[in-house]
Amino acid sequence: MSFVGAKLTGKHDEYRVLQQLGSGGMGEVYIVSSSRGNFVAKISKKDPVSMAKLQYEIEVLSKLNHPHVVSYIDSGVIGAVPFLVLEYVQGFNAESFRLQKKLDELEAKKVVEQVLLALDYIHSLGIVHRDVKPKNLIFSAELFPAKLIDFGTSTYFNRAGVREIVYSPGGYTAPEQYNGLSSPQADIWSVGALLFYLLTGQPPQLAMPGYPTQRYPAPPDPGMFNREVSEETRLIVMKAMSWNPGDRFLTARDMIFALEGEKRRLPSDVPVLEVLGEEIPLDTPVVRFGRLAEDSDQTGVGFSKIDPMRKRVVVEKRGDIMEIRVIDPYKWISRNHFEIFYKGGRWYIKDLGSLNRTAVQVEGRLVEVWRGRGVESQPVELGRKAVIYVAYGSASSQTPYLVLSFRIGGGAE
Numbered sequence: 432m433s434f435v436g437a438k439l440t441g442k443h444d445e446y447r448v449l450q451q452l453g454s455g456g457m458g459e460v461y462i463v464s465s466s467r468g469n470f471v472a473k474i475s476k477k478d479p480v481s482m483a484k485l486q487y488e489i490e491v492l493s494k495l496n497h498p499h500v501v502s503y504i505d506s507g508v509i510g511a512v513p514f515l516v517l518e519y520v521q522g523f524n525a526e527s528f529r530l531q532k533k534l535d536e537l538e539a540k541k542v543v544e545q546v547l548l549a550l551d552y553i554h555s556l557g558i559v560h561r562d563v564k565p566k567n568l569i570f571s572a573e574l575f576p577a578k579l580i581d582f583g584t585s586t587y588f589n590r591a592g593v594r595e596i597v598y599s600p601g602g603y604t605a606p607e608q609y610n611g612l613s614s615p616q617a618d619i620w621s622v623g624a625l626l627f628y629l630l631t632g633q634p635p636q637l638a639m640p641g642y643p644t645q646r647y648p649a650p651p652d653p654g655m656f657n658r659e660v661s662e663e664t665r666l667i668v669m670k671a672m673s674w675n676p677g678d679r680f681l682t683a684r685d686m687i688f689a690l691e692g693e694k695r696r697l698p699s700d701v702p703v704l705e706v707l708g709e710e711i712p713l714d715t716p717v718v719r720f721g722r723l724a725e726d727s728d729q730t731g732v733g734f735s736k737i738d739p740m741r742k743r744v745v746v747e748k749r750g751d752i753m754e755i756r757v758i759d760p761y762k763w764i765s766r767n768h769f770e771i772f773y774k775g776g777r778w779y780i781k782d783l784g785s786l787n788r789t790a791v792q793v794e795g796r797l798v799e800v801w802r803g804r805g806v807e808s809q810p811v812e813l814g815r816k817a818v819i820y821v822a823y824g825s826a827s828s829q830t831p832y833l834v835l836s837f838r839i840g841g842g843a844e
Contacts, residue, residue, distance in 0.1 A: 434461060434474055439514055441505035446472060446516060457481040457583060463516065470504050474514045485513045488583040491558060492517070499549035501569075501580045520578045525625065526565035529632055536664055538574055539629035540690050545570075545577035546622055547690075551683040553585075554615045555708025557833070560585050561613050563621035564603040565628055586613055586830070595830075598643075601628075602636030602651070606643040606674060614834040616676035616818060619686060623671025623679075624651075630664070631656035635672065646674050663692070675795040677818050681705060681836035702778055704771070705836040706755060709744050715753040716773040719783070720821075720835075722764040723756035763787050763822040763832045769800065771813070771837070778839070779810035780819065787822035787832065815839045 439446040446463035453460045458475040475485040492503040492515070505516040523531075525542065534542070546568060553560065560567075562584045570577040584597045596611050598604040605620035627635040630653040636642055638651035650669035653660045667689050673679050680686040682705050702713040704720075723745055743758045757764060765785035772779055780800055782789040788801040793814050802808045815838065822832035 434459070434509070437509065439463060439472060439507060439509055439516070441507040441514075441516055443505045446470065446505075448472065457484050458512075462519065469519045471517045471519050472514050473517070474509065475512045477512050482513055484583045485515055488581075488585070489513065489515050491582045491585055494556070495553065495582075497549055497552045498576055499545045499578060500553070501578045517580075518578075520569045520580070522569050522571040524566050525568040525570070525577075525629065528570070529565065529629060533632065534574075534629050536630065536660055539626060540664065542568070542570060542574055542577050542629060543622060543626045544687055544690055545575070546579060546625065547683040547687045549579045550615070550618050550622065551687070551708065554618070554683060557587050557707065558582075558585055559587075559613045559615060560618050560621075561597045561608065562599055562603075563618055563625060564599050564601070565625060568625070600636075601634035602639055602642060603634075604643065605676070606646075607676060609643045611830060613830050614676065614818065614820075615682065615836075616679050616834075619671050619679045619683065620676075622683070622686065623668050626664075627651055627653050627668050627672070630660050630668070650674070664690075675792070677792045677795070677816055681816060681818065681838055682708075682710075684710075700839065702773075702837065702839045704755065705838075706744050706757065707833075711744075711746055711753075711755060713753065713771065715748060715751050717752045718755060718771040719752060719767060720755045720757075720770070721766045721768045721783075722759045722762065724766065757833070768821060769819075772810075778813045778837070780813055780817075780837075781810040782808040784808075785822070790820040790823065790831070792818040792820070813837050 433451060434448045435451060437448045439448065444465045444467065446465045449462045449464055451459060451461050458473055458481055461472045461474065463470050463472045473485060475481045489506045501520060502518040504518060507514055546563065550560065560579065562581060567579065567581045568577055569580055596609060598609055603621050603624045605617035608617045624635045633656050635651045638655055639647045641647050650672040652665055653668050654665045671679055671686060680689065704711045704713055745756045747754045767783045768785045769780055769782050769789045780791055782801045784805040784807055786804050790797060790799045791811055798811050800808050800811050817837045819835040819837060820831035821835060823830065
């Protein structure tokens with residue numbers, strides 16, 4: 432059924448459907464017009480899965496406001512199915528653009544830095560895109576502004592207990608995501624794969640024998656297909672696409688600094704904990720992490736009802752103890768969840784008897800740091816960098832509620 436010529440009545444305006452742009456497994460995409468100009472409308476198919484997906488995308492995008500994320504305009508229902516109205520970004524998706532024009536290294540990095548700025552923003556709100564790939568990036572012939580689109584498969588990476596596998600062909604999906612584990616580091620992988628494609632015109636899977644089930648000998652090297660790529664950029668791509676999430680850039684911001692040639696921002700011996708986009712230098716020997724008590728505590732799933740403009744991380748020092756508390760109205764994070772401490776020249780982590788568990792990805796291993804509710808765990812050494820998974824239900828393979836990163840030294844190596 433075509434909606435061309437139909438009228439869409441949204442929450443804020445009315446729109447006339449002008450022409451169809453495309454269709455997919457979940458619905459159809461149209462150009463629509465109102466008194467304010469032209470926009471794009473996504474109209475769901477009638478099946479429950481498609482409608483739920485679009486409703487979820489509406490929920491996510493309505494909370495976002497960033498120059499490199501496609502803008503939410505309006506939403507509503509037509510014929511019992513939801514529709515979403517978005518800004519009309521005129522230009523090309525990165526795949527079609529790259530098929531027509533070769534990008535030099537600086538141009539490719541310019542595009543990718545814009546994607547990383549978008550990811551840095553959404554990760555700070557607890558959202559993982561999960562499907563960063565050339566087709567989901569639109570930009571003009573001038574390569575600016577680049578806009579990240581299609582949030583239908585995104586997730587709050589704090590939807591504890593929700594295990595959903597999202598993947599795309601070509602090597603743009605991190606290997607652990609095939610097992611249902613979504614985190615900011617999975618998006619970092621996808622950006623590395625995007626940069627690989629922009630530099631070479633080839634999907635990165637061509638350089639990964641055995642992917643995604645078998646670990647390959649080395650991360651894909653864009654220099655295999657383009658000898659003009661500098662060694663610095665080759666190493667950035669390879670680091671972003673390391674098999675082990677803990678070997679990748681721990682944050683989108685780290686990768687931006689690497690692309691811009693800035694390797695360090697803090698002294699090499701200063702430990703840093705990254706929490707919801709905030710980098711917190713750990714200048715006390717004991718750091719305790721947990722939920723901030725609030726009168727508005729409620730039960731549910733995810734951070735979806737939290738105001739994105741509200742500060743959600745509170746840091747207090749009490750003598751030689753630093754307390755880091757996050758606002759979690761759904762109480763998946765325990766009041767005293769885990770502790771990081773310095774002993775004998777090394778940093779360790781231990782679970783403080785949390786309800787929903789702690790795990791850590793360090794030196795290629797995923798280690799559960801949890802012995803039971805109300806039981807303090809044995810300490811696990813963090814090394815110089817680690818990814819910390821907070822609250823993930825009954826198994827460490829499930830999507831964690833919150834993902835933190837620990838590193839010694841604040842730079843992107």
